[in-house]
Structure formats: structure tokens, C-alpha cells
Amino acid sequence: MEQKSKYVLAPELEVSRWFNTNEPLTLGALRGRPVLLHTFQMLCPGCVVHAIPQAQKIHGMLRNTDLAVVGLHTVFEHHEAMTPVSLEAFIHEYRITFPVGVDMASESGPIPKTMAAYGLRGTPSTVLIDRQGFIRHHGFGQEEDVALGFRLGLLLAERPGELQTPEDKREATGCDDDGCSILA
Numbered sequence: 533m534e535q536k537s538k539y540v541l542a543p544e545l546e547v548s549r550w551f552n553t554n555e556p557l558t559l560g561a562l563r564g565r566p567v568l569l570h571t572f573q574m575l576c577p578g579c580v581v582h583a584i585p586q587a588q589k590i591h592g593m594l595r596n597t598d599l600a601v602v603g604l605h606t607v608f609e610h611h612e613a614m615t616p617v618s619l620e621a622f623i624h625e626y627r628i629t630f631p632v633g634v635d636m637a638s639e640s641g642p643i644p645k646t647m648a649a650y651g652l653r654g655t656p657s658t659v660l661i662d663r664q665g666f667i668r669h670h671g672f673g674q675e676e677d678v679a680l681g682f683r684l685g686l687l688l689a690e691r692p693g694e695l696q697t698p699e700d701k702r703e704a705t706g707c708d709d710d711g712c713s714i715l716a
Contacts, residue, residue, distance in 0.1 A: 539666035542567075542659070545604065546645035547633035549616050551623050557631055559665060562600050566687040567661040571604045571635075571647070574622040576655045582674050583656030584626060590684065591630040597688055603632035606647040606655060660684070663692050 542559055550556050559567065570587040572579035584603075591601040605619050616634055623632060635644035650659060653672045660669035660683055669683050 539662075539668060541665050542569075542661045542667050543646070543649040545569075545602075545633055546636040546649070547604070548636045549634045551620060551632045551634075552629060553631035557600075557602060557633065559661065562602075563665050564663050564692050565598045565600050566663055566684070566690075567600045567602060567659075568684065569602050569604060569659040569661060570630075571606045571652060571655055571657040571659070573605065573607055573655045574619060578674055579656045580626075583658070584628065586675065586677065586680070587630065588626075588628060590680075594684070594688075599684065599688060601630040603628065603630055604635055604646060605632055606635035606644050606652065607637075608643050608647060608654075660687060662687055663690060 544559055545557070547556065568587065568590060570583065572583055572587075574580070587601055587603065590599075594601075619632070619634065622628075635646045638645055638648065650657075650667075650670070656673065656675075658669070658671040658675050658680065659667060662668045668687060671680075
């Protein structure tokens with residue numbers, strides 16, 4: 533019997549251009565690997581000061597794992613200033629080495645397509661996607677290093693094909709919201 537998940541399948545990225553990769557990336561092609569999707573704007577102070585350095589550090593520290601760190605430049609304001617040419621210079625100056633896609637502009641408004649599909653509230657945003665393609669964490673704003681590291685560790689520890697829901701973990705450990713019982 534197949535178990536239903538309360539997690540939502542991550543929408544595919546809609547990207548108009550890629551940097552730091554020879555081929556366009558898709559979440560479908562990354563299936564089987566955990567993904568850290570880091571969304572940013574180059575004129576966002578929180579992105580520049582904290583989130584981009586954090587994503588770059590994670591990319592460097594976990595490069596020998598199967599974690600895919602993917603950046604998404606999602607422009608919902610100051611469209612004229614944040615062109616792909618400006619982004620290319622920004623990526624070079626900030627020494628960003630992980631793949632970065634440019635969120636595809638919407639024909640119907642200022643919110644780009646992937647940003648709308650994910651329901652992002654702004655930048656920076658961090659989305660963690662498990663090996664099966666389900667969204668496991670959707671954070672907005674500055675992510676605490678230890679908390680994000682813990683979440684990444686849990687995703688990396690899961691075997692391919694294994695979905696660990698909170699309910700699965702409680703059942704396996706004898707723990708619930710009130711605490712853990714001693715297992716005999």
C-alpha cells in the first residue's frame with residue numbers, strides 16, 4: 533500500500549537563462565538528490581549580506597555529498613536594473629560558484645513564474661526539496677545556520693526512495709508532541 537504524503541511536489545523551475553552550468557537544470561533531472569533552492573535578488577541587502585554567503589558556504593562544505601545547491605535570481609522589483617548582464621557581473625564579483633537560474637518573467641505582472649508557482653513571499657527564500665522531489669522546508673528571510681544545517685543533515689541522511697515524514701519518525705521512535713517513551 534502506497535503511503536500518502538502531506539508534502540507537496542516541488543514545481544519545476546521556469547528559467548530563462550542559466551549561469552555556472554553547461555546545461556539547463558531541471559528538478560526532474562535532479563530527482564534522487566536533495567536540493568537546496570536559494571532564491572535571491574542582487575539588490576536585496578539580506579541576500580547579499582547573509583543568504584548568498586550562506587548558500588556559497590553550504591555549496592563548498594557539502595560539495596562531496598549529493599546535495600544540489602541551486603540559485604534562482606527572482607526579480608519582482610527594479611526589473612530595469614537587474615538584467616542578466618548585471619547578474620553575470622554580480623555572480624563574478626561575489627564569486628558565486630553554484631548554478632544560478634534567472635526566474636522567467638511573467639507576462640501578467642511583476643512576479644516571475646517560479647516565484648509565483650512556489651508562493652514565495654520575497655527574498656531571500658530557502659526551499660529544501662527531498663530526493664523524491666517533495667518540498668520539505670520553505671523558509672523566508674534569514675535562515676539560522678545551525679537550523680538549516682540540521683535540516684540539510686536530515687535530508688542527506690535519507691536513503692533514496694525513503695520519505696521520512698514526522699509521523700514516520702514518531703512511530704519509529706515512540707515519540708510524540710509530549711515527549712518520548714522508553715522502548716522495551
